Amino acid sequence: MFTLTINxxxxxxxxxxxxxLLKDLRHIPARLxxxxSVEDEVQGVLDCPHQTVDAALIALRAGAWFVGIGVGPVNEPLPNQIKDASGHGLVYARRAVDRLRQGKERVPVAVDGPLPDLTHEAEAVLRLLGHIVRDRSEAEWRVLDLLTPGVRGQQKAVAQELGITTQAVSKAVARSQxxxxxxxxxxxxxxxxxILEVR
Incomplete structure (x- = not known):
């Protein structure tokens, strides 16, 4: 399982x-x-690594969160509320977020789990993605929020909706990576x- 501790x-x-943040994350399917969880902290437990990446990037986009990802088991049966959950996945997520609080990372996302080499590699890729997401302008996000990945021919409709040229949409897509x-x-x-499979 994948636990996110977002502080x-x-x-x-x-x-x-x-x-x-809870409103922004509400569409992400979660096991818990x-x-x-406490004061200014949000936690959730997910089964899917793709949705874990989605959730992390949503938090990083906001620019106001440390995002810790723990890869490991959460004790089952799962409780009704995250604050009652326990297990190694939560410990790893806490360690990840604590590491961020002590450092000065430009992109505050960290991964922790039982395999250090793989967790460092996952963290590095997530930091690159987070760097891309955090550096976008409001104007770029206005365009990107109307696009669906992998669907061709959307730019004309987005341009019409925003009252801008198709070229402006194309430039925003290219500039924002x-x-x-x-x-x-x-x-x-x-x-x-x-990290889960090799264990």
Whole structure:
């Protein structure tokens, strides 16, 4: 399983951003739903590495979160609430987020689990993806939020909806490295899944 522990970087400065993050994550299918665990922290447990990558990038996009991913078991039967859960996956996620809180990483995502080499590789790919996501402008996100990965011929419709040219949409897609991001997401997910498979 994949546990995410997502801790707000500065709640004193930014106020409580947990409700907004929970709203942004509500469409991600989870074994144990994302919920506030303590104060300015959100946790969730997922089965799918692809959805784990999705959730991590949603949090990184906001620019206000440390994202720790723990790869390992969570004790079953699962409780009704994340705050009552236990197991190695949660310990790994806590270690990952604690490591971020002590460092100065530009892209605050960390992975921890039983296989250090694979966790470091997964973390490196997620940091590259997070760098792409965090550096986008609001104008680029207005375009990208209307696109669906892998669907051809969307740019004209997006241009019409936003009242801009198709060329402007095309430039936003290229400048934001949207295609490169979506091509690399499966690599991050595969590395996360390998940590479970090799055990």
């Amino acid at each position: 707000q970087t500065d709640s004193r400065r930014d106020g409580d951003l947990v409700p907004k 739903d994302f919920d506030r 949207w295609n490169e991001e979506h091509a690399a997401r499966p690599a991050a997910a595969r590395l996360l899944s390998l």
